[in-house]
Amino acid sequence: MDAVTVTTPPETRRELVLEAIAAGLHVIADKPFAPSAEGGRELEAAAKAKGVILSVFHNRRWDSDMRTLRKVVSDGCLGPLWRVHSRMDLDQPSTLEAGPTGGLLRDLGSHLVDQMLWLLGPVRAVDAQLDFLDLPQGRTDAGFTLTLRHESGTHSHLSASKLNRLAMRELRAYGQAGSYVASSTDVQAQSIFAGRRPTQDLSGWGFEPRTSWGILRTAAGEVEVPAEQGRYHDFYAAFAHAIHDGAAAPVTAAEDDRCSDRARRSPSERPRRALHRALAGHP
The missing domain is CATH 3.40.50.720 (NAD(P)-binding Rossmann-like Domain)
Structure with missing residues (x-):
């Protein structure tokens, strides 16, 4: 071993x-x-x-929606980047990890922050607002909003919840040349929950469906952006x-x-x- x-x-x-x-x-x-x-x-x-x-x-550095956003940014489609918004609301009250060593910031927050550090680079300052509730296991943060101020001058805005009966994954990016918006299905996680594995169809694994492709809006008009492959196995x-x-x-x-x-x-x-x-x- x-x-x-x-x-x-x-x-x-x-x-x-x-x-x-x-x-x-x-x-x-x-x-x-x-x-x-x-x-x-x-x-x-x-x-x-x-x-x-x-x-x-x-693993969420390898999400399909994040890989697609990174390509949009790296290809210069938005021009100089101003800000990115990342929202992940899950209707999963039973999965909230309760108590002082749990909470949503450590759970989903660690993923969303890591994605922005991977996408936009080092951060010089952070603002944090957390939503707390008292549970038998102790005071627990059940939702949050964060603003990360990156050394590049770009800023990112992150939010998540599990108790508010919302199910929404959205990425928005704003730059001097336009905007990009995508609402995704978290395709790899859903496939894994359904019992599927990458080895069963490696070439077709991890792509957001066309109904969830992002929209790039610039002076030239609106275009759908085909999803990049999500590859947790990488x-x-x-x-x-x-x-x-x-x-x-x-x-x-x-x-x-x-x-x-x-x-x-x-x-x-x-x-x-x-x-x-x-x-x-x-x-």
């Missing part, structure tokens, strides 16, 4: 990751892979000391490449550390703070 994937409930992951590292195994840990930034750095240090790879499963291929060939690991623990629980406290402390304090967990 070369590696393990840890997908157990969040409160159990630290011990299991440390056990796997101690056994000399490479590890993919589901997010959030640690209850705090400090805990994340502990796991990162343990992996480094043992000489094994620790990656965090931020994460695992890159992980295997890192193990066997020494290539860079996909989504390292150090990268995930930028999305720590410190953002959860920004509404009650300082509404704006440098990223290294709000997201990286530094004092």
Whole structure:
């Protein structure tokens, strides 16, 4: 055995990751892979000391809608980019991870922040507003809005919910030359829930249906933008490449550390703070 994937409930992951590292195994840990930034750095240090790879499963860099948006941006279709809006509302109250080590910011928020860092680069400041409710397991954030101010001057606006009986995934991008809007079906996740796997139809896997293709609007008019392929399986291929060939690991623990629980406290402390304090967990 070369590696393990840890997908157990969040409160159990630290011990299991440390056990796997101690056994000399490479590890993919589901997010959030640690209850705090400090805990994340502990796991990162343990992996480094043992000489094994620790990656965090931020598979949503490989979403079809994000890959399509990245192509629109990189192709210069929008001109100089001003801002990006990312909304993910899920009608899934039963899946909210309750208590002080849970919450929606660590769950969906870690994905949405990681996508924007991957798409737009480093962030210099963040604003955070969280919606809380009191549960038997403790106070829990059940929704959020975030504004990330990127070093490039672009800003991104992220929001998510699970309790508000809404089901909507939308990406919007605004630039000097126009706009791009897409409402997607989360096609790979839905396929996996239905029991399908990429190996059953690799060439046809992970494409948003035409009814969910984005619309690019510029001075030239409106055009549909064909969906890029979503490829969650590329994460695992890159992980295997890192193990066997020494290539860079996909989504390292150090990268995930930028999305720590410190953002959860920004509404009650300082509404704006440098990223290294709000997201990286530094004092």
